[in-house]
Amino acid sequence: MMTRLIALTEPSQADESLLQDRDYTIIMAKTLPNPMAAPPGFAQRWMTAQASILDLAQKCREFDPDGITLYVATATEEASEKHCLFQCHEQADNETFESILNENQAPQSLYLADGLEAALNAYFTDKANGTAKINGQIILILLDGEPLDRIAIANLIVKATHQIDSDEELGIGFIQIGENPIAQGFFAMLDDHLEEAGAKYDIVHTQILETIETDSLSTFLLHTILD
Secondary structure, eight states, X not given: OOBOSOOOOOOOHHHHHTTSSEEEEXXXXXXXXXXXXXXXXXXXXXXXXXXHHHHHHHHHHHHOTTOOEEEEEEOOTXXXXXXXXXXXXXXXXXXXXXXXXXXXXXXXXXXXXXXXXXXXXHHHHHHHHTOSOTTEEEEEEEESSOOSOHHHHHHXXXXXXXXXXXXXXXXXXXXESSOOHHHHHHHHHHHHSTGGGTOSSOOEEEEEGGGSOGGGHHHHHHHHHHO
């Protein structure tokens, strides 16, 4: 289920080695607040979370020194009613993240499947070409609500579990920006019931950003592949 405040222990060197020799991708799925339905403080969530997001990105770069990949949900004229366009930024640094967090080009509604599919396809293409890193991939998804294409997302993840050789090869972390009780049912399904939906492995970990301590980021990343 969605992880709350939990007792965390520092990872051992052996554990932390699982985080090395691995590619890291972050999908940032920010949405614009709906003036008629957004809860109080919704518009400020991402700015409040900025320092924590930058710390998380920096920790990923420590394990992936040749650069992390960032996908960003973007509202454009080309996006259809049931799809979001995702811009891809290779070797994203803190300046890239800060710029995106300060932009207001987010879509009104979130359709996540296209961004997740792009990230998964990139990894499996590298794997097929022999250019993927030895330990695999971690994909972290930052989002502020429940995606509207939930079935497509679940199907993508189930399919991905049948393309990997072990449950430690690929980890997908859903990180909730702020509280959202409606979204938590979907996240609980991904976290706890994916194998019932046909997944070969449980590769999903979900957590609310504010419960991830800055000095326990490595532990959170380990939970993404070992949960």
